[in-house]
Amino acid sequence: MTDKALLLESSPHFRDQDSVPKIMYAVILSLFPAVLASIYFFRWRALLLYACCIVGGLVTEALFLWIRKKPMNSLWDGSVIITGLLLAMTLPPELSLDSAVIGAVVAVGLGKHVFGGLGHNIFNPALVGRAFLQTAFPVAMTTWTAPAALSVDAVTFATPLGNLKFDAALLEGTLTPVKDLFWGNVGGSLGETSAIALLIGAAFLFYKKAIDWKIPAGIILSLTVFTGIFWLIRPDTYATPLFHLMAGGMILGAFFMATDMVTSPITPRGTWIYALGIGLLVGLIRLFGGLAEGVMFSILFMNMFVPLLNRFSRPRILGEGRGK
Amino acid sequence: MSLSSKMILSLTCVGLISSGFLAGVGIWTKDKIAFNVQQEIEQAIKTVVPGTAVSEKLYEERAFAVYAGKTEDGSLVGYAVYASGSGFQDTITMMFGTDIEVKKLTRLTILKQTETPGLGANIEKEDLFLKFWEDRDIRTILTLHKPAASSPNELTPTEINTITGATISSESVLKIVNLSLEKLREKIKHGGLLGGREKDGN
Amino acid sequence: MATKTLSAEYVKGLWDENPVFRQLLGLCPTLAVTNAVINGIAMGLATTFVLLLSSLVVSLIKKVIPNQVRIASYIVIIACFVTVADLFLQAFFYPISKALGPYVPLIVVNCVILGRQEAFSSKNSVGRSMIDALGMSTGFVLALLLLSSVREILGAGTFLGIQVLGSWFKPWIIMLLPAGAFIAFGLLLGLALLIESKTQKRRA
Amino acid sequence: MELLALFISAILINNFVLYYFLGICPFLGVSKKLDSAISMGLAVTFVMTITAVISWMINNWILIPYNIGYLQTVAFILVIASLVQLVEMFIRKMSPPLYQALGIYLPLITTNCAIMGLALLAARKYYTFFEAVVFGTGSGIGFTLAIVLMAGIREQLDLADVPEPLKGAGIALIVAGIMALAFTGFSGMIKL
Amino acid sequence: MKIKTFPRGTHPPEQKSLTAGSPLESMPPPEKVFIPLHQHFGSPAKAIVQKGDEVLLGQKIGEATALFSADVHASVSGKVLAVDGYNHPLGKPVLAVSIANNGEDRPDPGISGTENPLSLEPEAIRTKVKEAGIVGLGGAGFPTAVKLSPPKDKPIDTVIINGCECEPLLNADYRLLIEFADHVLQGAELVRIATGADRIIIGIEDNKKDAFALFKDKTLDSQIEIVLLKTKYPQGAEKNLISALLDRKVPKGGLPFDVGVVVQNVGTAKAIWDAVKTGRPLYERALTVSGSGVNNPKNLIVRIGTLFKDVLEFCGGQENDANILVMGGPMMGLSQWTSDVPVIKGTSGILSWQTDPPFFVHTCIQCARCVGHCPMNLVPTRLMKYAKNDHIKEAEDWGILDCVECGCCQYICPAGIPLVHWIRLGKNNVMIEKRKKSA
């Protein structure tokens, strides 16, 4: 017979093995193919940007935790590293490092800690950081260079979507082939260029059940339908849905950023509306907006609706409503 | 005095006194303000139609007006067109000049805009945007040169330059100009410039 | 009610009852015109002008106006002074008037002004009302100055148009845009409350 | 088509709260609870539409013909204030439930700069009558959208661990800032 | 054959193999028993014996005081030592009758059986059940006699015998199914007669295939349906069970009555048969003693009132590093602060194991796993936050009272948030508020 103190707790007394840090590190792992691809394409610039964003994020997190006298555990749960990684992945490769650090500080500070830290934020922190940078330094944030793997010196280079929107690439037949989008030897943000690398990571996340399949599915569905309709009507003015799916931040956004659980709805119905909304907005902005790419703004915009979606899409409790 | 009449009386009095006061101030500042506005327009016309000494309004509608630039002796040097339309965020208002035959655009100046500072707002900057508008050939339609050129020599006479990162704003200005030119030619062709109230004043 | 000393009546507007930071009144102009210090100052002065004169008039005529049309009358009086300020700016400071756009006529609906008339001038003597108005407007000007300085320095690297940060500084354009206004003001407000709670603790 | 574009741009691009900074006080003050935010939004939309009509009439039938543009401010405010008060009394008498839902917000709106701003902006842009009406309604809906989103977010933030000094207005302003960022995604979408 | 189930739910590690093969073993009655007068849902029974009285096995010692109450019987024969407060597995000491066992197990002569139970009238069955002090043995301890008297306006058409035993580790119901199949079947028949239903369904999870086969065999020529259910927690929760078996949804806030169903646990069915056939009151029950902290895990039949420590002693004692002691299953059971508590009618298991002190509790990351696993389709994270922030009205609107405290949400939560504890707190506050309002 033991006489040591027994544990007292409310039921259940069993716990699943999965934990927040485990999920977070799975996401980090899943980003590795894309990170490696970006290092291949952009060489040391990529490494520097990743380092700046992650370290900037961690330092900011530590500072806030210290100020607010919170336990330092959440520094190491991996969420900040994801925010830093994802922020870096959405930055133009030639962005100056001090700007990247500002972005990381804003992402973690303004995107997350002013709301109370992990789990309380309304907007996707990495995207808040990116949106802040894009609005603070619009020129630097829309100046793209060719991947170092393709050319020796950094020349400015239009991204596939920029080409499509501002250079009438479709009419002139200079639209980037989908094959290139797939492998990644195109211009664009650090981590978004290689679709295949991102998809490998996404597959891993599905296997780990770390993301809700409804979100990418809904986004892809509505973007495909939306761009598809216009493509069918005017194939000479509008690009194919496949192009839109592969180009820009779509895959990164749909699989890694819109799926951020903190900032997506908690109810199934809400999740569908959220995802369909993002896809639709991306299509709208890309086809008719003033910007070439709309993934970031679409996700931020739908983030705003999440509280309302949560509130008005409470699932029907078992036995609620009419019987059966 | 009943409450109602007191109410009416006091409110009316307040209205009366304040409007009297205002009318006074209004009359006092009226000329000055009119002068400011006039001066702004005048200044713009003089910039866009070089050689103008006096100007005269030939036509006006919402978001579109035509002025004649004349020398001291009253001979026409060119037209100044006042135009506005929407840019990236909000309305852009501008003034540009043409020669008498409307074959050449002499200059462009921006009167009012609320584009993004550092981006679209650069349409106000001489070096980045305005200087590329000097002496454009407008017998055909003007087009955008992309990517941005660094000197006017890189452009053909029918091209205008883009501002890096502000394609939309540049494009909007271009569109407004093209549209207004069309309107201007129309008016000249149909004698619209001489019609209307302005004719009586002539 | 009139128990405060005159100087206290003035000082309260600076911090304890600062219209912007403590009462959250008149936020629209505060946010809208603070993209440059000069605009902020102009706006502050215009508001001061209106606040002072309308306080004067309201405290003078408070007895004659029946209650039911009180607000309507006050608004008309305020509107009158606002128009004067607007015309004055248009006539003598045309560029500033252009930059401030419709926000000068909007002073008429600035809650600070009507609020002061109702809360104070309509109940207090002329002298007191003027002091109170002066305090409130000083507080308002200070708040505008603070916010516009932050925004102009970060957003353009300049203060009153003079370069203050070296050329190494890349201006944060966001600070000149609506988003930056909201964020900067939100953070300043947080800071103000933080300082307030700290000093209160020390006082206690 | 033009009207539709004007309508959408009034809601999404040139949003009254997030772009023009008008009506910030009620936007912060009445966005603590979703229900009141919705009522407030509807009341503002209603008043804005009326204001657009009335101010257009005053401007185009009185002020411009007699060339007394400088009376704009005084005339608008007088008319709007009286009118809203009349409407309020009317609703209160005629439909108490409607008054409960919307009417109690009316006095607040009278002296609200969004309404006055609408009248002034519409006058400055020389809108035609129909444009003015569409602009008024669109702006009202834009205001409603912003305040309802804000209320939803604030209700959720009630459950969050927001740092003490930022609670309330501070965090609401920061959220508004990020909302303004998100809305910029629509910039350039509508070309009038 | 299609395996039926319900949507959502979870799969905690089963660990049933520890005792699945051990037959039920009768534990010898201990020296002393402590029989609480409150072992059921409802008001406590009133003691009808006093210190010093001699009592017989099965003699009534506590009398039901209300409709929602149950009689309590002596589980040994001997002398009453005291009627006094004693530790109770539910946490707060309650009045208990302590009896010194004289080792004779002399039965109460008043106990009499029935020759032909299946020919009895419903009323007679109910009386027998009530006199035997039977309460639901599935956990809630709801007085069975009440359950067998459905209101007139809610006719019962189906009796479900709940043989799921979806809680990990527990095997007592499974052993009853295998070893007392006939008793269970006849007990079910009695329930059918008492409630006037015309259909009996016995639901068994597919991790008990042999029991399923045995029952199939035994019911080849009867109306009784035996249905295989997927092994998933909480298959045995009655609302989910009804939805899986009959595709009927018990209305929000309602009871199985409302859809014409009565659900009884296997053990209850057997107890009903015993009571009606032999007149034997409920003074012992089957339970599983298991977990890595128990030296010799066993399935036992134990007298009510036996102390946990005696039971554990009988099973070879606890491991030295065992640091948690649970009454019931690991998902819904109650953690005990001492082994000095008596077995009660609702004790389906005594478990002990060694568990790591809890990891760091993160904040909720809104992953919505709890939402995806809640069998009641609730939004546990919201309920938790409402409870935490005292938003009582919202908590009620979001259905906090419908939570069955199954623990799926907390089991799955990666942040390690004690969701169920918060929800229970919230429920408590909602009830307090309601009471205040009605007062």
Place this chain on the structure above:
Amino acid sequence: MSFLIPVLTMTVLSLLFSTGLVIAYKKLKVEEDPKIEAVNEALPQANCAACGFSGCRAFAEAVVKGTAESNGCPVGGNDVAAEVAEILGVSAGTVLQRVARLHCRGTKEAAASRGLYLGVTTCAASHIIGGNKQCSYGCMGYGDCVLSCQFDAMEMGEDGLPVVIEENCTACGKCVEACPRGLYELHPIEQNIFVYCRSLDGPKTSRKFCKNACIACGICARACPEQIIMENNLAVIRDYKNIDPEKIPAIEKCPTNAIGRFKIEEIEMDERNEAETNAG
């Protein structure tokens, strides 16, 4: 002319609208509680909605209805609050001054703990799973009461029991509601003798659970049978006023100190002083 037109226009407009308003005012007037108007008058009319209502009037209505506090207007500050309170006539008359008292002495040392409590650390949560102490009637020490007090009248003591700061306590009763075990009661401030235990456990059990528990020995009740009785294993003071001060030493013979005076030091100080003066 240019002077006349504006003046005329405005005059006509103001006349028009003031007449309209007056007519509407008369015709459409809705009867209501005059207090609302009075309160509304007292408010600053900033209509800023900072009070959480749609405007000053809405706030006034709420105050009169009782759904808002009279000091809810942040703009008006204390002066307005006072004015509003006056209109509503809620100025507090002098009432019997009471103070909250804790009825438990189960300090960390005295009351044995149950085990390693891992649940949610609030008293209410702990209570629903039986609590963290062996005694299921006593204070759990997580300080729900301290949090509930809005007047800084409470703090958690070193010994794990909350302490009421008498000067700050307004007898609002929040703590009484907050404590899931009902350990607080509001008592007249001059009452100085209490039972510091709520355990209904039998003597043996309660003695085992907590050193300071009332073990129902009855010593106190025997000393003052009229004023103190034994009920369900617990001493209960029925009538503190008539406890003979002479009997207090007898009461304080309590073997576990579960009953006795609250402020012993002060009184003994007085006694000592008295003794000294007597001696002098």
